[in-house]
Amino acid sequence: MNGNVLFDIQGLKKNFGEVEVLKGIDQKIEKGEVVVVIGPSGSGKSTFIRCLNLLEEPTGGKIFFEGVDIMSKETRANLHREKVGMVFQQFNLFNNLSVLDNVTVSLRKVKKMPEQQAKDKAMALLARVGLADRADSYPSQLSGGQKQRIAIVRAMALDPDVMLFDEPTSALDPEMVGEVLKVIRDLASEGVTMVVVTHEMGFARNVATRVLFMDGGVIAEEGTPEQIFDHPQNPRTQDFLSKVINVI
Amino acid sequence: MSTVANIFANYYQYFLRGTRTTIVVSLVTVFFGALVGCVIALLRISKFKPLSAFAKLYITVLRGTPLLVQLYIVYYQLNFIHYPSGQFLGVELARVIPCIIALSLNSGAYVAEIIRAGIQAVDFGQTEAALSCGMTYPQCMWNIVLPQAIKNILPAIGNEFVTMVKETSIIQYLGISDLMYNNGIVVTSTYNPLPCYYISALIYLTLNIVLGKGLNIFEMRLKQSER
Ligand SMILES: Nc1ncnc2c1ncn2[C@@H]1O[C@H](COP(=O)(O)OP(=O)(O)OP(=O)(O)O)[C@@H](O)[C@H]1O
Ligand SMILES: [Mg+2]
Numbered sequence: 001m002n003g004n005v006l007f008d009i010q011g012l013k014k015n016f017g018e019v020e021v022l023k024g025i026d027q028k029i030e031k032g033e034v035v036v037v038i039g040p041s042g043s044g045k046s047t048f049i050r051c052l053n054l055l056e057e058p059t060g061g062k063i064f065f066e067g068v069d070i071m072s073k074e075t076r077a078n079l080h081r082e083k084v085g086m087v088f089q090q091f092n093l094f095n096n097l098s099v100l101d102n103v104t105v106s107l108r109k110v111k112k113m114p115e116q117q118a119k120d121k122a123m124a125l126l127a128r129v130g131l132a133d134r135a136d137s138y139p140s141q142l143s144g145g146q147k148q149r150i151a152i153v154r155a156m157a158l159d160p161d162v163m164l165f166d167e168p169t170s171a172l173d174p175e176m177v178g179e180v181l182k183v184i185r186d187l188a189s190e191g192v193t194m195v196v197v198t199h200e201m202g203f204a205r206n207v208a209t210r211v212l213f214m215d216g217g218v219i220a221e222e223g224t225p226e227q228i229f230d231h232p233q234n235p236r237t238q239d240f241l242s243k244v245i246n247v248i
Numbered sequence: 249m250s251t252v253a254n255i256f257a258n259y260y261q262y263f264l265r266g267t268r269t270t271i272v273v274s275l276v277t278v279f280f281g282a283l284v285g286c287v288i289a290l291l292r293i294s295k296f297k298p299l300s301a302f303a304k305l306y307i308t309v310l311r312g313t314p315l316l317v318q319l320y321i322v323y324y325q326l327n328f329i330h331y332p333s334g335q336f337l338g339v340e341l342a343r344v345i346p347c348i349i350a351l352s353l354n355s356g357a358y359v360a361e362i363i364r365a366g367i368q369a370v371d372f373g374q375t376e377a378a379l380s381c382g383m384t385y386p387q388c389m390w391n392i393v394l395p396q397a398i399k400n401i402l403p404a405i406g407n408e409f410v411t412m413v414k415e416t417s418i419i420q421y422l423g424i425s426d427l428m429y430n431n432g433i434v435v436t437s438t439y440n441p442l443p444c445y446y447i448s449a450l451i452y453l454t455l456n457i458v459l460g461k462g463l464n465i466f467e468m469r470l471k472q473s474e475r
Contacts, residue, residue, distance in 0.1 A: 053380055082382035092377035096395040105391060106381035151377075158382060 004031045006066060006162050006193055007052060013060030014047050021047050023217040024061065029162070029195065034188045036204040036225075037197045039214035040240055045197045048214065049164045052195065053084040066161070082110060085155030089167040091147040093139040093154075099126070100135040103154050111158065125153045129183050145176030149183050156187070163187065165196040201244055205229050213237045252443040259434045266430030267451055269339050273348060273426065274413045274455075280352035281412065282405070285359025292364050303360065310357035315350075316418050322350035323422060339424065347419040351412065358408050366401035367393060402470065406463035410456045417452075427451060 007029040014022040021044045029035055037045050050056040051063065054070060054077045063070050070080050094102050103122035107113040113121075126132045129149040139147060148168055155163060165184065169177045181203050188194060188207045198204055204211060204225065211228040213221040221234040232238045256263065291303035310318065323346045331342040370393050378388035420429035431448045435441045
């Protein structure tokens with residue numbers, strides 16, 4: 001087996017009641033990959049990446065992370081999640097905490113890091129996204145773009161082995177999309193492994209090392225950005241791309 | 249108006265004695281009611297089905313039956329208990345304890361629903377974010393959800409306290425000499441009920457206005473300590 005495989009996903013299924021939303025997904029995600037997931041609304045993209053950090057409990061198949069079966073009873077979900085950062089469409093910052101505390105709270109409570117050390121680490125990360133001067137602000141005082149950059153810093157603070165992004169720019173005003181995509185692009189160029197669900201096709205083409213096209217609960221097509229965007233083979237991929245490219 | 253003043257001047261000890269009992273019983277009930285409410289709310293949001301089902305049933309029953317009926321059921325059902333004899337601030341313990349139990353159990357059901365609603369008003373995305381940062385569910389509750397829920401909960405609990413002060417008036421039926429009980433004594437000796445009820449109404453109103461002001465100050469303090 002390849003020692004670089006982070007996620008080894010085998011026949012992953014997810015039902016919500018009677019409805020089968022994921023119908024058997026097989027994927028290997030390796031260290032350093034930037035996997036971009038595209039596809040129509042309702043195809044199961046969110047459900048798929050939420051299964052990867054167990055926010056959704058899969059109903060079938062297996063997921064190995066760094067060789068460990070994360071669906072086994074022995075695996076503690078919270079320990080797995082320390083290694084998997086997640087960024088949400090709606091930012092989900094902690095409204096009762098300052099920007100600084102949003103970033104340090106998991107370092108202090110989960111990693112038991114001393115206060116000062118956590119603060120230093122958080123300030124360094126905030127400086128990297130240009131928000132060190134907002135450390136004492138509260139989420140309600142920030143723009144959407146600022147919130148999302150802080151959400152990214154919050155997830156990065158734990159030094160995760162992989163980052164998951166679920167439509168990180170979909171809730172943003174258009175003029176703020178760029179600043180958030182830049183932060184993600186920077187992380188990608190530093191070699192951070194990530195899985196990104198997005199509707200930003202230009203971004204997908206630029207940063208992806210591999211593109212997955214999801215449709216109806218399966219991965220209908222996958223390949224390099226060139227393969228998917230320039231020479232899609234599956235008619236459903238062609239159809240989807242013609243629609244989203246037309247919109248742009 | 250002059251009869252109101254007259255009656256109060258002649259019988260004020262009765263009203264004051266009753267008021268003292270009402271205040272003591274209200275305070276004790278509010279305390280234990282909040283305690284019961286926290287426990288029931290915890291059970292209610294528990295992922296363990298039997299516990300949350302029990303809490304749900306508890307809330308349904310206690311909110312779906314009259315307080316007076318509950319009071320009598322508790323009184324007769326628990327008559328095997330040997331309550332401590334003696335008095336506290338002029339109230340006979342053996343009589344008042346079952347009242348406090350009944351009122352607290354009842355209040356707990358309402359408080360539990362208040363707490364649950366307050367927790368649910370905190371958007372679930374923050375819980376998911378906290379979990380995705382590696383927090384356990386209790387860590388997430390304690391550090392993220394409850395500090396925000398408390399802001400929804402406290403005002404509603406304040407209203408519940410005010411309701412409680414008024415509802416304690418039913419303990420007169422078990423012969424506790426609270427405000428309404430003493431009101432009855434004065435009515436019997438003066439043969440003039442209306443002024444007596446006006447006096448009692450004024451006293452209840454005063455109690456609740458003072459309580460409301462106190463809660464307001466408390467909430468302001470809490471808001472200031474937020475930022
Ligand atoms: N908690 C849930 N309970 C029931 N059904 C759900 C739940 N979450 C998602 N679904 C259903 O599963 C399907 C896939 O949803 P999912 O959110 O994964 O799609 P998506 O590809 O992320 O779509 P979008 O682009 O709109 O975000 C949808 O039909 C949705 O209605
Ligand atoms: Mg989605």
